[in-house]
Amino acid sequence: xxVGFQAVQWxxxxxxxxxxxxxxxxxxxxxxxxxxxxxxxxxESYHPVQLVLRAFGLTAIVLLFITxxxxxxxRLSDRFKPxxxxxxxxxxxxxxxxxxxxxxxxxWYHGFSETxxxxxxxxxxxxxxxxxxxxxxxxxxxxxxxxFVMAATSHDFWLDFLSAPVWKxxxxxxxxxxxxxxxxxxxxxxxxxxxxxxxxxxxxxxVALIGLHLMAGWKEARDDKxxxxxxxxGWLDAGEPxxxxxxxxxxxxPKGGERIAVFRDGDQVAALSSVCRHQNxxxxxxxxxxxxxxxxxxxxxxxxxxxxxxxxxxxKIATYPVRLVDGRVQVxxxxxxxxxxxxxxxxxxxxxxxxxx
Amino acid sequence: xxxxxxxPRISKEPFVGYxxxxxxxxxxxxxxxAVTIGLTSAMGYMIAKxxxxxxxxxWDMGTQVELAGSVYAAPYAxxxxxxxxxxxxxxxxxxxxxxxxxxxxxxxxxxxxxIVRGSLLERDGxxxxxxxxxxxxxxxxxxxxxxxxxxxxxxEARLTGEIxxxxxxxxxMRPNEGLSHKACAMLCIASGVPPYFGxxxxxxxxxxxxxxxxxxxxxxxPILEFVAEPIEVVGRIIRIDDxxxxxxxxxxxxxxx
Numbered sequence: 001x002x003v004g005f006q007a008v009q010w011x012x013x014x015x016x017x018x019x020x021x022x023x024x025x026x027x028x029x030x031x032x033x034x035x036x037x038x039x040x041x042x043x044e045s046y047h048p049v050q051l052v053l054r055a056f057g058l059t060a061i062v063l064l065f066i067t068x069x070x071x072x073x074x075r076l077s078d079r080f081k082p083x084x085x086x087x088x089x090x091x092x093x094x095x096x097x098x099x100x101x102x103x104x105x106x107x108w109y110h111g112f113s114e115t116x117x118x119x120x121x122x123x124x125x126x127x128x129x130x131x132x133x134x135x136x137x138x139x140x141x142x143x144x145x146x147x148f149v150m151a152a153t154s155h156d157f158w159l160d161f162l163s164a165p166v167w168k169x170x171x172x173x174x175x176x177x178x179x180x181x182x183x184x185x186x187x188x189x190x191x192x193x194x195x196x197x198x199x200x201x202x203x204x205x206x207v208a209l210i211g212l213h214l215m216a217g218w219k220e221a222r223d224d225k226x227x228x229x230x231x232x233x234g235w236l237d238a239g240e241p242x243x244x245x246x247x248x249x250x251x252x253x254p255k256g257g258e259r260i261a262v263f264r265d266g267d268q269v270a271a272l273s274s275v276c277r278h279q280n281x282x283x284x285x286x287x288x289x290x291x292x293x294x295x296x297x298x299x300x301x302x303x304x305x306x307x308x309x310x311x312x313x314x315x316k317i318a319t320y321p322v323r324l325v326d327g328r329v330q331v332x333x334x335x336x337x338x339x340x341x342x343x344x345x346x347x348x349x350x351x352x353x354x355x356x357x
Numbered sequence: 358x359x360x361x362x363x364x365p366r367i368s369k370e371p372f373v374g375y376x377x378x379x380x381x382x383x384x385x386x387x388x389x390x391a392v393t394i395g396l397t398s399a400m401g402y403m404i405a406k407x408x409x410x411x412x413x414x415x416w417d418m419g420t421q422v423e424l425a426g427s428v429y430a431a432p433y434a435x436x437x438x439x440x441x442x443x444x445x446x447x448x449x450x451x452x453x454x455x456x457x458x459x460x461x462x463x464x465x466x467x468x469x470x471x472i473v474r475g476s477l478l479e480r481d482g483x484x485x486x487x488x489x490x491x492x493x494x495x496x497x498x499x500x501x502x503x504x505x506x507x508x509x510x511x512x513e514a515r516l517t518g519e520i521x522x523x524x525x526x527x528x529x530m531r532p533n534e535g536l537s538h539k540a541c542a543m544l545c546i547a548s549g550v551p552p553y554f555g556x557x558x559x560x561x562x563x564x565x566x567x568x569x570x571x572x573x574x575x576x577x578x579p580i581l582e583f584v585a586e587p588i589e590v591v592g593r594i595i596r597i598d599d600x601x602x603x604x605x606x607x608x609x610x611x612x613x614x
Contacts, residue, residue: 012378024394024397031405032405041410046532050530051411058404081372110544115544115548124543125543133586136536137540192409192532192535198407198408201400299376
């Protein structure tokens with residue numbers, strides 16, 4: 001949420017996040033290098049360049065796995081949600097390590113000859129028709145290009161410039177990139193291993209990642225099913241006002257429609273789209289602060305009554321008319337255009353007595 | 358119209374990145390970070406510990422040496438020297454990914470005595486001189502010549518092993534075998550680095566034989582696709598002093614994986 005361009009809007013949380021991230025990354029590189037050197041048989045050694053390029057590649061893959069795990073972990077438990085806030089820094093760090101790995105590979109393995117390094121990379125080994133001996137470098141290159149595009153467009157400027165759906169589509173390419181990286185490893189470095197440990201690590205990580213996403217998807221589908229409400233005369237039931245905790249929301253998920261977040265701020269109840277304009281974050285899992293709904297992912301804010309970001313910001317989301325019938329909150333199924341004022345409904349003290357919050 | 362109450366999907370104090378982090382989040386995140394660093398370090402430790410060794414060989418690039426002997430341009434550039442009364446073969450390469458044959462061709466040098474300058478790559482008795490850049494890398498002149506080569510036909514053999522590029526295998530790179538190194542080895546051999554066939558002898562020791570065609574000429578293009586893969590191949594082994602040639606029948610190559 002930025003009205004003017006700023007490369008990084010640093011704050012204390014981001015600084016500590018990045019510090020821990022880089023301590024972890026550098027520790028992994030150092031451990032890998034020291035242990036490799038310490039465990040060589042007599043007369044054997046790694047060339048320093050090859051050792052470092054392997055350490056960078058390993059670090060990129062490990063960080064990519066962690067980056068991809070954060071999304072489903074945050075869906076499974078609120079405790080992991082803060083990790084999403086600065087996840088793009090981890091993504092860019094993945095790219096930096098992948099870049100260092102790729103640059104060293106390119107220069108070391110494909111340089112120092114009369115053949116152009118890129119020509120060599122793409123054409124020296126052209127055994128695309130076989131599994132063993134397949135030019136696994138091509139898979140790594142494809143993954144690298146995806147990571148490059150993602151890193152280059154990671155700033156919110158590009159989100160605004162490309163529009164949220166296009167930006168989201170580009171950044172969902174991280175999953176094909178991960179698959180390409182696994183293929184790069186399986187057809188390359190893993191083939192030279194004499195121990196099965198690395199193969200187990202790669203396959204275990206892939207299975208864990210798939211499992212986490214399936215669990216998160218299953219939980220979301222279950223929550224949506226519970227939150228499903230059929231419209232009667234175009235209005236959806238959102239329960240009693242006391243079911244909505246102070247400053248929080250309940251989410252309605254009408255079949256085929258967008259999730260709706262029904263917030264209560266004191267005695268005012270209003271409904272907004274539960275989808276943040278930023279990265280489709282779950283607004284309904286956020287909270288109300290100074291009359292604005294705050295997205296739990298990156299802190300984007302929208303006014304409760306009209307779905308508009310407070311000035312000078314210009315983002316806006318759809319609002320929904322709300323009414324109180326027989327002591328129950330009802331929300332109109334059809335949204336109003338983004339940014340349209342919709343009068344919040346006032347609930348009475350007796351309606352929110354015994355509130356769960 | 359009524360259904361059971363909807364449950365909010367939140368369960369804790371709200372977190373806002375740019376505001377003060379709630380203590381419950383702070384504690385959890387620092388713990389999560391510490392555990393993650395511990396686990397990734399353990400993973401790095403295990404992967405490093407279980408990976409194959411880097412390989413033998415060395416290249417002392419900083420030390421320039423002069424070797425005197427008989428230089429040959431075919432099948433690949435090499436020289437024969439007398440060392441302590443015994444003939445020793447040293448391949449001639451260059452400082453980048455190329456062989457010295459082209460450099461010999463450039464000065465129309467075929468066979469004869471010379472002083473050759475460069476840096477030495479060595480692995481278990483195998484040697485290559487990475488000839489120095491610049492025009493004075495070779496000085497053709499009469500030197501103490503080794504005796505005429507003793508050529509011995511050791512017969513036909515079916516060998517199992519891997520096609521290697523000598524410069525990397527002698528020590529320019531470590532690791533220098535296997536698929537991770539395949540493209541590099543292919544590029545080296547295609548660029549003029551002599552190819553060898555790496556095997557293990559009956560005692561499990563690493564041996565490498567110079568690859569040629571059945572007539573003893575350089576063999577490059579037909580073998581490229583098999584480089585760095587485990588293969589079985591038939592050929593004739595010829596011993597020339599301390600050098601073993603493997604005159605390979607490319608048509609007999611069988612991939613083992």
